[in-house]
Amino acid sequence: MPDFNSIISTIHSQLDASADRGSVATYIPELAGVDEKNFGIYLNCISGESHKIGAWNKPFSIQSISKVLSLAQAFSLVGDSIWKRVDVEPSGNPFNHLSLLELENGIPRNPLINAGALVIADILVSQLDNPKEDFLDYVRNLTNDFSIQFNTKVALSEKSTGFRNYAAANLLKSFGNLNNDVETVLDFYFHQCSLEMNCEQLSNAFYFLANRGKCMRDHAFLNESQVKRINALMLTCGFYDEAGEFAFEVGLPGKSGVGGGIIALLPNQFTIATWSPGLNEKGNSHLGMQALEKFTTATQLSIF
Ligand code: GLN
Secondary structure: OOOHHHHHHHHHHHHHOOOOOOEOOOOOHHHOOOOOOOOEEEEEEOOOOEEEEEOOOOOEEOHHHHHHHHHHHHHHHHHHHHHHOOOOOOOOOOOOOOHHHHHOOOOOOOOOOHHHHHHHHHHHHHHOOOHHHHHHHHHHHHHOOOOOEEOHHHHHHHHHHOHHHHHHHHHHHHOOOOOOOHHHHHHHHHHHHOEEEOHHHHHHHOHHHHOOOEOOOOOEOOOHHHHHHHHHHHHHHOOHHHHHHHHHHOOOOEEEOOOOEEEEEEOOOEEEEEEOOOEOOOOOEHHHHHHHHHHHHHHOOOOO
16 A cells, blocks of 8 residues: 555645645635635545545535536436436536537536536426525535535625526526526526535545445445446546546546535545645646646556
8 A cells, every 4th residue: 555644745745835826716706815825635545544634624615526416416316317418528618618508409518517517406406395405415414524514605706706607507598408497596506516615525525436326424325337427427527628637647537626626536445635726727726636646646546
């Protein structure tokens, strides 16, 4: 077994010294004030050990990382019928891009870009009695942590500037690929994106995708074939137009968010969460991407 402790602390201190930390997302006003000096890593091994360094216990906005959790819940509720409404191909485009959606008649390329996540949100709004509460409950159960919350300020802040998401939702609606009204779906979506977690909670939440569908308490949330599909989507679509780069550099299924978090995992081995709020020009955490590249290189643990 590699010496995880010394590997993650070396990576952390090397990168923490870098002058270029990327820039914090400002298009959601409430996120603009987050201190870009934060940098944490949490490694959660299936064997039971864990290793952590830096700001691993500070909560942050998980943003697009939530798209994997909403997909998991929708998948467990409606199964393969999801794929009639959303495709499974990488987009090669930024997360909020709209032109392909028009070209492809309102069928989003995949569930991890915004348009696809809006279709998943629509499915959950239709399926759940109290959509926001029930989704929050699902995430809390998955993580076995009932302190997890939405940050309503962040949700409302995004709502006030979410013009592109309004455009995407309206486009989907015009193609008949939203059953609920635009406001309701967006309200759900902005709340799911506003979920706050620290690196440990994030690594716990995603444990089931490294553990054949079973969470840390050994409850099954998805079957193995569903886990395979979600991990494949994370590998090919989890980083928007940098998904190829992430597979190339890191070689793990993963998902990023504009809050600066990244979750990545190696099936049957570990989940690893990083948080550094400065983003690169593609909207992915600048230090997080580098940390994970260094981690899989040093440990020689990747799916390849
Ligand atoms: N809530 C954000 C948005 O829709 C999520 C984007 C992201 O994290 N990449 O713009």
